[in-house]
Amino acid sequence: MRYGSSRLAITQQPTNGLRLYAHCMAAVHAQHGVVRIPHTYAHAYDPITRQLITQVINDHALRLVIHAPIIPPSTMQDTLERCAQLLSDIASHDGVIICHVPAARTNDEWQWMASLPASITRYLAVEHTLQPIDALLSAAEEFTIPVVFDWLHYHMLAPWPYAPVDVALKCCATWGSQRPLIHLSTPDTADYGNQHRHINGRHAAYLDWVTHMYFLGQLSERRAPTCDIEVEADAGSKALAHFLAQCRRHGPPQWHHLWA
Amino acid sequence: MEPILPLTPITIALVKSQQDWQRIEQINQYHVPLQHYSRTVPSSWIAFYLPRWHMAHPYSIHFVASIQSVAVMQRVHYLPDESAHPRATHHYVVYTLGSMYQFRTPIVSLRWRRITLHQSTFGALARAYDLGNLSHIQRTLNRVLPHADDTDMHDHLFVPRNHPPDAHVYSTHPTINRTLPTQ
Ligand SMILES: [Zn+2]
Numbered sequence A: 001m002r003y004g005s006s007r008l009a010i011t012q013q014p015t016n017g018l019r020l021y022a023h024c025m026a027a028v029h030a031q032h033g034v035v036r037i038p039h040t041y042a043h044a045y046d047p048i049t050r051q052l053i054t055q056v057i058n059d060h061a062l063r064l065v066i067h068a069p070i071i072p073p074s075t076m077q078d079t080l081e082r083c084a085q086l087l088s089d090i091a092s093h094d095g096v097i098i099c100h101v102p103a104a105r106t107n108d109e110w111q112w113m114a115s116l117p118a119s120i121t122r123y124l125a126v127e128h129t130l131q132p133i134d135a136l137l138s139a140a141e142e143f144t145i146p147v148v149f150d151w152l153h154y155h156m157l158a159p160w161p162y163a164p165v166d167v168a169l170k171c172c173a174t175w176g177s178q179r180p181l182i183h184l185s186t187p188d189t190a191d192y193g194n195q196h197r198h199i200n201g202r203h204a205a206y207l208d209w210v211t212h213m214y215f216l217g218q219l220s221e222r223r224a225p226t227c228d229i230e231v232e233a234d235a236g237s238k239a240l241a242h243f244l245a246q247c248r249r250h251g252p253p254q255w256h257h258l259w260a
Numbered sequence B: 001m002e003p004i005l006p007l008t009p010i011t012i013a014l015v016k017s018q019q020d021w022q023r024i025e026q027i028n029q030y031h032v033p034l035q036h037y038s039r040t041v042p043s044s045w046i047a048f049y050l051p052r053w054h055m056a057h058p059y060s061i062h063f064v065a066s067i068q069s070v071a072v073m074q075r076v077h078y079l080p081d082e083s084a085h086p087r088a089t090h091h092y093v094v095y096t097l098g099s100m101y102q103f104r105t106p107i108v109s110l111r112w113r114r115i116t117l118h119q120s121t122f123g124a125l126a127r128a129y130d131l132g133n134l135s136h137i138q139r140t141l142n143r144v145l146p147h148a149d150d151t152d153m154h155d156h157l158f159v160p161r162n163h164p165p166d167a168h169v170y171s172t173h174p175t176i177n178r179t180l181p182t183q
Helices: A017-029 A047-059 A077-089 A103-114 A133-143 A151-156 A164-173 A209-221 A236-250 A253-259 B018-027 B034-039 B122-127 B131-144 B167-171
Strands: A002-005 A034-038 A063-067 A096-099 A124-127 A147-150 A181-184 A228-231 B009-014 B029-033 B045-050 B060-074 B091-108 B117-121
Touching (some): A002 A063, A002 A236, A034 A228, A063 A077, A103 A124, A103 A133, A151 A164, A151 A181, A151 B131, A164 A181, A164 A209, A209 A253, A228 A236, B029 B034, B034 B117, B091 B122, B117 B122
Parallel strands (some): A002 A034, A002 A228, A034 A063, B009 B045
Antiparallel strands (some): B009 B117
């Protein structure tokens, strides 16, 4: 398992290659194996910078994950091209570009994504957001684009029967020979009064470690392939470190390989 | 039989001793001291938290019973054999229980918590790995579940009585291996 957190970006602003390099080094320093980089970092960099980044990715087996903006993919072809170009420039063989498909336009968007050149589709994945998972899984199978299972989004849909492990296994199966990517976070249940009305789906600062320790443990017992985990929490690296520390301390011995 | 909806309320009650558990199983009766009744929730369901003394299912909720009737009585009136009990004249809320069911996925207390009476819903119980998560999950459900949700959870929620629990439920408990007798 490799882990990473969503909050590591030094800046979201358009930037130069050394920032991206620094970003990767920050991930290495935090002992992350999965590095989420803002899509604004995706540019064509000079060869020396590219070489530096390629080397840090190789030396530390980093998996780069770019979150595309949360808009229909067909409205941002140039962004996707830019992201794919970056991943290929720095030889990130297992890099991922995560797209979000609005529930209402599922089929058109999937068709459009599948029609992109292979140089882009090889990196594409679709995140399970607030939409029925069955439709998403059948589209994933039809168009062979993998699905990122997001525990929070599944949980917030309040499905019944409630079976996050079963659904995560199905999402893992869409990745074929690639390592599946999974998002973990905990709903923010703080009361913000009336000022923030659209907070369903917001994530908390930290992870509820018991829930996610069991989730990962059961995935492993049900023989899920080795996954990469992105922790989406406000406290970012601290939340991830806290989660892993709790799992190492309290987790049953048979699951220790998951957070060793 | 009335459906079990995600927001159907349920009281979680501690079963203090073997004797209390026998009373639940054999004469379908559970009682709560009258002064604690406000900590229960008006409901036709009660779930039982079995603490350390229970050999097969310690620190966990495996069982839930429907409530047929509720009455306020002095202890001596419904337990005449225990007329010498120091609280014989105290008032209790006495539940007469209907059928008992067993959860498909029991809820275990992983982080130690002193539970006597707790208010929850079936929706939260069905989603919690750990008793400590119940109130957090409840707050989320209150926010996202439409109050008119009429999914009947019955079939997925329960298994036949005395179905063996998943091995992982106890194999991963932090303290349980120390308290269970070795076979
Ligand atoms: Zn996510």
